[in-house]
Amino acid sequence: xxxxxxxxxxxxxxxxxxxxxxxxxxxxxxxxxxxxxxxxxxxxxxxxxxxxxxxxxxxxxxxxxxxxxxxxxxxxxxxxxxxxxxxxxxxxxxxxxxxxxxxxxxxxxxxxxxxxxxxxxxxxxxxxxxxxxxxxxxxxxxxxxxxxxxxxxxxxxxxxxxxxxxxxxxxxxxxxxxxxxxxxxxxxxxxxxxxxxxxxxxxxxxxxxxxxxxxxxxxxxxxxxxxxxxxxxxxxxxxxxxxxxxxxxxxxxxxxxxxxxxxxxxxxxxxxxxxxxxxxxxxxxxxxxxxxxxxxxxxxxxxxxxxxxxxxxxxxxxxxxxxxxxxxxxxxxxxxxxxxxxxxxxxxxxxxxxxxxxxxxxxxxxxxxxxxxxxxxxxxxxxxxxxxxxxxxxxxxxxxxxxxxxxxxxxxxxxxxxxxxxxxxxxxxxxxxxxxxxxxxxxxxxxxxxxxxxxxxxxxxxxxxxxxxxxxxxxxxxxxxxxxxxxxxxxxxxxxxxxxxxxxxxxxxxxxxxxxxxxxxxxxxxxxxxxxxxxxxxxxxxxxxxxxxxxxxxxxx
Numbered sequence: 001x002x003x004x005x006x007x008x009x010x011x012x013x014x015x016x017x018x019x020x021x022x023x024x025x026x027x028x029x030x031x032x033x034x035x036x037x038x039x040x041x042x043x044x045x046x047x048x049x050x051x052x053x054x055x056x057x058x059x060x061x062x063x064x065x066x067x068x069x070x071x072x073x074x075x076x077x078x079x080x081x082x083x084x085x086x087x088x089x090x091x092x093x094x095x096x097x098x099x100x101x102x103x104x105x106x107x108x109x110x111x112x113x114x115x116x117x118x119x120x121x122x123x124x125x126x127x128x129x130x131x132x133x134x135x136x137x138x139x140x141x142x143x144x145x146x147x148x149x150x151x152x153x154x155x156x157x158x159x160x161x162x163x164x165x166x167x168x169x170x171x172x173x174x175x176x177x178x179x180x181x182x183x184x185x186x187x188x189x190x191x192x193x194x195x196x197x198x199x200x201x202x203x204x205x206x207x208x209x210x211x212x213x214x215x216x217x218x219x220x221x222x223x224x225x226x227x228x229x230x231x232x233x234x235x236x237x238x239x240x241x242x243x244x245x246x247x248x249x250x251x252x253x254x255x256x257x258x259x260x261x262x263x264x265x266x267x268x269x270x271x272x273x274x275x276x277x278x279x280x281x282x283x284x285x286x287x288x289x290x291x292x293x294x295x296x297x298x299x300x301x302x303x304x305x306x307x308x309x310x311x312x313x314x315x316x317x318x319x320x321x322x323x324x325x326x327x328x329x330x331x332x333x334x335x336x337x338x339x340x341x342x343x344x345x346x347x348x349x350x351x352x353x354x355x356x357x358x359x360x361x362x363x364x365x366x367x368x369x370x371x372x373x374x375x376x377x378x379x380x381x382x383x384x385x386x387x388x389x390x391x392x393x394x395x396x397x398x399x400x401x402x403x404x405x406x407x408x409x410x411x412x413x414x415x416x417x418x419x420x421x422x423x424x425x426x427x428x429x430x431x432x433x434x435x436x437x438x439x440x441x442x443x444x445x446x447x448x449x450x451x452x453x454x455x456x457x458x459x460x461x462x463x464x465x466x467x468x469x470x471x472x473x474x475x476x477x478x479x480x481x482x483x484x485x486x487x488x489x490x491x492x493x494x495x496x497x498x499x500x501x502x503x504x505x506x507x508x509x510x511x512x513x514x515x516x517x518x519x520x521x522x523x524x525x526x527x528x529x530x531x532x533x534x535x536x537x538x539x540x541x542x543x544x545x546x547x548x549x550x551x552x553x554x555x556x557x
Contacts, residue, residue: 035086035087035088035256036083036086036087036088036249036252036253036256037252038249038252039248041245042245042248042249045243045245045246045249046089046091046245046249049091049113049246050091051091051093052091052092052093052113052114052246053093053095053111053112053113053114054080054092054093054094054095054112054113054114054115054116055094055095055096055097055103055106055107055112055114055115056072056074056076056077056094056096056115056116056117057100057103057115057116057117057118058096058097058098058099058100058102058103058188059099059188059189059190060074060117060188060189060210061074061209061210061213061214061217062074062075062209062210062213062269062270063075063076063116063117063136063209063210063235063269064076064077064116064117066096070096072094072096074269075117075136075265075266075269076116076117078265078268079116079135079254079257079265080092080116082253082256082257082261083250083253083254083256083257086253086256086257087249087253092114095111095112099187099188100165100166100167100168100187101166101167101187103115103167104167107240110240113239113240113243113246114237114238114239114246114250115237115238115239116235116237116238117136117235118130118169118235118236118237118238119169119233119234119235119236120134120234120236120238121169121172121173122176123172123176124169124172124238127241128238128239128240128241129238129239129240129241129243129244129247130236130237130238130247131236131237131238131247131250131251131254132236132251133236133251133254133255134234134235134236135235135236135237135254135257135262136234136235136266137232137233137234137235138207138208138209138233138235139207139208139228139229139232139233140170140205140206140207140208140228140229140231140232140233141205141206141207141208141211141225141227141228141229142154142157142203142204142205142225142226142227142228142229143193143196143203143204143205143206143211143223143224143225143226144196144202144203144204144223144224144226145196145197145199145222145223145224146222146223146224148203148224148226150226151226151227152203152226152227153227154174154177154178154181154205154227154229155178156227157178157181157202157203158180158181159182160181160182160202160203161182161184161200161201161202161203162174162181162182162183162184162201162202162203162204162205163183163184163186163192163195163196163201163203163204163205164183164184164185164186164192164204164205164206165185165186165187165188165189165192165206166185166186166187168206169233170205170206170207170229170231170233171183171185173231174205184201189204189206189210189211189214190214190218192204192206193211193214193215193218193220193223194218194220196223197220197222197223198500200500203226205229207233208225209269209270211225219376237250237254286358287373287377289354290351290354290355290377293347293350293351294347294351296347297347297348351377355374355377355378358374359371359374401442401530402442402443402444402445403442403557404440404441404442404555404556404557405440405441405442405443405557406438406439406440406557407438407439407440407441407443407446408438409436409438409439409446409475409484410432410436412443412446412447412450413430413432413450413454413473415447416447416450416451416454417430419451420451420454420455420458427458427468427469428458428468428469428470428471429468429469429470429471430454430471430473431470431471431472431473432473433473433474433475435475436475437475437477437482439482439551440551440553440555440556440557441531441551441555442527442530442531445527445530445531446527446531446551448523448527449524449527449528449549450486452520452521452523452524453486453524453547453549454471454486455520456488456520456521456547457469457471457486457487457488457490457545457547458471458488460488460490460491460545461488461489461490461491461544469488469489469490470488470489471486471487471488472485472486472487473485473486473487474487478550480552480553480554481533481550481551481552481553482550482551482553483548483549483550484548484549484550484551485546485547485548485549486546486547487544487545487546487547488544488545488546489543489544490544490545491541491542491544492539492540492541492542492543492544492545493537493539493541493545494541495539495541498536498537498538498539501521501537502521502522502524502525502535503522521535524549528549528550528551531550531551531552531555532551532552532554532555533549533550533551533552534549534550535547535548535549536548536549
């Protein structure tokens with residue numbers, strides 16, 4: 001019996017050894033439709049980790065972004081979908097991060113397993129595994145305003161303020177290879193493009209698809225590509241150092257994607273193929289005609305502005321002691337500016353008319369892309385009309401000095417309500433401090449000041465609050481001045497922009513989000529300066545803004 005048992009045991013052992021020798025070292029482990037062959041170790045790792053947490057890079061379209069419903073979209077998302085299909089199992093769970101800093105922190109804390117759309121760099125390789133076969137190669141570019149004429153390289157950026165997105169591989173590359181560059185770090189590419197557009201920086205370094213996507217989406221019109229980087233931007237998947245099996249599985253997944261599938265994905269998110277209407281000679285000619293009209297209007301404005309300035313300076317020198325004649329000249333100039341602004345509106349109306357003739361309302365003659373460009377031209381003409389009106393207001397504020405008088409500020413504010421449309425429809429809850437003493441000031445200019453501040457408060461609060469918009473107006477008496485404030489409960493202003501908003505034409509938001517020329521607060525500041533006062537803002541983003549201004553007590557009637 002013992003001998004029989006030993007023979008049976010030997011048969012089992014030999015059978016197991018022979019079976020192991022005959023079995024292949026890699027098998028197709030996933031479902032019946034699986035196209036990816038995994039090793040036993042890789043299959044074992046997947047069984048032990050049925051969920052892999054993938055964090056797309058925040059706000060990096062068209063590679064990675066989230067739509068209004070919170071769905072992850074982009075080139076990387078399409079690659080992951082094919083990899084899961086070819087593997088025959090869904091094992092990816094999307095983790096959404098608000099910004100790069102949060103992604104990096106959560107990755108280090110082990111809350112994220114896999115990241116897409118990242119570039120392999122020496123610094124990152126110390127603690128991260130990358131796929132060797134990258135899945136996308138893009139151009140690195142240098143973006144500037146359109147007034148930059150020369151072709152730029154990284155060496156030529158020395159002495160310029162260069163914007164780069166923090167935590168991006170391009171930032172690391174510039175830090176290590178171009179330490180002499182003056183880098184300005186921003187949280188994302190859109191913020192950097194606005195910095196360059198507003199003149200707060202000279203250039204931005206980024207990638208072609210990401211930059212062109214945001215320029216188109218935000219409607220930025222004064223930027224251009226002024227150079228390319230020698231550095232190829234190659235994007236890979238990256239995972240934690242302790243997961244070599246995961247990086248091997250993803251590499252096999254990338255290998256399983258056919259060249260045709262890769263081309264289809266790229267064409268889906270990046271415009272290629274036949275030339276659209278807006279790139280044809282016909283549209284270019286049309287755009288050229290419209291651009292010449294706009295350029296002509298701009299040149300006329302600048303020419304008349306310079307002529308006015310020279311004329312005022314000449315008359316001021318000649319008639320310094322003749323107040324009566326000076327008043328006459330100012331009256332003539334005021335009439336001339338009014339007539340000039342009226343004439344300048346005619347080309348803007350002409351632009352509207354031409355566009356309406358070419359592309360009437362409800363037209364189906366052109367495709368959606370063309371209609372969108374036509375609409376942008378209309379918006380540009382409307383912006384110019386607003387700008388003309390604001391320039392006229394700036395001219396009047398600078399030149400006209402009304403006599404000071406004692407003003408009941410509370411009654412003045414009540415009289416201004418009809419000038420703000422939201423007050424007419426009872427959409428604003430205005431709380432005015434009960435006791436505000438009479439103040440010596442220019443009634444007209446202080447009225448304009450309150451119109452600007454109240455209009456801003458309504459504009460930047462209405463989208464944030466349902467129902468009525470609340471605005472508080474308060475007063476505090478100081479030793480040598482009167483102090484007022486206008487407080488709203490809207491979107492607020494980030495600390496780094498609280499001084500810049502008083503510059504001419506400075507805007508934090510696109511015209512599509514919040515229309516305006518960017519001159520309102522500049523006009524307000526001029527009014528306050530004419531009263532020997534100071535204008536400033538205190539705010540926290542997302543928690544409203546409070547604008548303070550002072551009026552000197554040393555003004556006399």
